[in-house]
Amino acid sequence: MPQLSLFLIVKDRFETPIEDCFMSRSQRGLFELYRENPERADRLIFGRIAHPDRRGFLRGAGLAAMGAAIGAAIPFHRNMPAGFIPLALAESDDVIAGKDGLTILNDRPINAETPPHLLDDAITPTARHFIRNNGHPPVDVSAETWTLTIDGLVDTPLTLSIADLKAKFEVVERALTIECGGNGRAFFDPPAKGNQWTFGAVACSKWTGVRLVDLLKAAAVKDGAVYTAHYGADTHLSGDPEKRPISRGVPIAKAMDPNILVAFEKNRAPIHPMNGSPLRLVVPGWPGSCSQKWLTRIQLRDVVHDGAKMTGTSYRVPNRPVAPGEKVDKADFVIIHAMPVKSLITSPQSGLQGADRSIEARGHAWAGDRTVKSVAVSIDFGATWSEATLDDPVNPGAWQNWRAAVDFPGPGYYEVWARATDDHGMSQPHAIAWNPKGYLNNSMHRISVTVA
Amino acid sequence: MTRWLIGFAALAISAALFGASASDDDFGGLPDGEGREEVFVICSGCHSIKLVVQQGLTRDSWQESLDWMVEEQGMPEMDAETHARVLNYLAENFGIDHRPPR
Structure with missing residues (x-):
């Protein structure tokens, strides 16, 4: 049985209280029902009745429903304990644990972004870090047994535990910006396929x-x-063990960038399970897909890597500007390298009503492998601009914080626009440089403010 | 194939247990229409319907998506009739003018 559908029907019939929260109501309700009475929940949600030994599915009752909810048959169903939520359905609960205020774009696999005003911190708390999953996260993420293999075109192949990494190599801490290549896709017209990220990836x-x-x-x-x-x-x-959800790479010159980390902690705590615990790559300034999560192996190759989502049109853009909606030959797509200059207004929150005439606007700016040289702010739809105060990055690869005193001339509706310029003189555009897959939208962020 | 049979069986069970008063919510937000059941079962075999309802694509682009799902993502191939129902449903309900729910 499709989990959402059956559950919603169950909810209506049995008047189970459903709390309003950012995860889907039905998913939340599923956990509540199971907490109250697991075997009753089995029966209500899946029509499941266990054998007298409290395992399995009596005469198959509920087995098809649970299989459909998971999306696969359950070969060892006879062993499954009664009152047991399959992990495949339990994933969403893990998002709630340790995440706060994210907008869920997709719940299987989980993809969630952070509204701009919740990205106001100079260093993003773990609870506010977006999630981009291409497949199902691994179940066993024990840091004690985890290993990383470096092989391929090397003289000395290595297999290292996390303890080895800490013991044999210098451990460093860096603030590093990760942005999904498809951040801002939601504003493409015509629309592009995939998760419709707005601002917060x-x-x-x-x-x-x-x-x-x-x-x-x-x-x-x-x-x-x-x-x-x-x-x-x-x-x-698909559950096919021969297929990988994603396997990307970077040119060898980029791989030698000292700002790239193989990370085992985030914000001085274990990495969140949805952000790649216990080990991941962090490749600042390049599409987030380069920063492989749940990292197990780095292979050195004598060709451009052709793993999952390296080829075709994945994380690629046309080799020339194209018209919105234009058909582009696959041969004309090139791999995205560094992300372009961009900025975000994280305070005030867009839609602010009754604002004072003088407020502070602030946010962050970043520019792939480059440095942001300036951020300018406009309150008159781009007619005039004033320079914001811009901090240096705390280290290479970190975004830069900016702030600006904004004085509105009188009551009314205003938009605050921010525009960053990098150290090569490249600025954020007004319009989207449209491309078929919806990548690299670095157009200016705008927020609305109504002054009392 | 097994997965689909299970899915269809489950839908049948659902209808039998709870009557025919299916709403959009019962199908992950998919609006009523011919082909909805097939789209729900086939797409949610691997991913949430939340991914489907975010899209606004041309018929050609939906066709490409279905091809990509079969050729590269392990989706079982559909018979011609099912394929047509699925494609029609997606193109009609999630066409180029459709925007994701905000």
Whole structure:
């Protein structure tokens, strides 16, 4: 049985109280029902009745329903305990634990972004870091048994535990910006396929780990290596063990960037399960997909990596500007490298009513591998601009915080626009440079303010 | 195939248990229409319907998506009739003018 449908019907019939929260009401209700009385919940939600030994499905009662909810048959169903929520359905509960205020775009796999005003912190708290999953996260994420293998075109292949990483390599902490390549896709017209991210698939948390370049030096990369290939422990949505949900890489020159970390902590705590616990890559300034989560292996290759979501049109844009809606030949797509200059207004929250005439606007700005040189703010639809105060990044790879005193001339409706310019003179555009897959939208962020 | 049979069986069970008063919510937000059941069962085999209802695509683009799902993402191939119902439903309900629920 489709979990949402059956549950909603159950909810209506039995008047189970449903709390309003950001996760889907039905999913939340499922957990409440199970907490109250697991075996009753089995019966209500799936029509399940267990055998007298409290395992399995008596005469198959509820088995088809649970299988449909999970999306697969359950070969060992005879062993499944009564009153048991399959982990495949329990995933959403993990999002709630440790995340706060995120907008869920997709709940299987979980993809969630953060509203701009909740990204106001200089360093993004773990609870406010977006989630982009391509497959199902691994179930076993024990840091004690986790290993990372570096192999392929190296003289000394390495297999290292997390304890080895900490013992054998310098451990560093860096604030690093990760942004999904598709952040801002929701504003494409015509629309582009995929999760419709608005503004909040970006974050800058503090990551602790070892430098990728140090691992590559220890493994002694051979001359012919041109690309890395990253592998994680997440599994494909279809359940096919031969398929990988995502396996991307970076050119060898980028892999040597000392700002790239193999991280085992975030904000001085274990990494959140949905953000790649216990080990992940953090490649600041490049599409988030380069920052493989649940990292198990980095292979050095003598060709551009052709793993899942490296080829076709994934994380690629046309090699020239194209008209909105234009058909582009696959051969004309190129791999995205660094992300373009961009900024976000994180205070005030868009839609502010009754604002004072003088307020502070603030936010962050970032520019892929570059540095942001200036941020300007307009309150008159871009006719005039004034310079904001812009901080240096706390370290290379971190976003830069900015703030501006804004004085409105009188009551009425205003929009505050922010525009960042990088150290190569590139500024954020007004309009979206449309591309078929909806990547790299760095158009200016606008918020509305009504002054009393 | 097994997965789909289970899905269809489940829908049948649902209808039998709770009557025919299905709402959009029962199908993850998919609006009523010919082909809704197939779309629900086939797409939610791997991912949430939340991914479907975010999209606004041309018929060609939906066709490409279905091809991609079969060729690269492990979706079982549909018979011609099912394929047509699924494609029609998606193109009609999630066409180029559709915008994601906010």
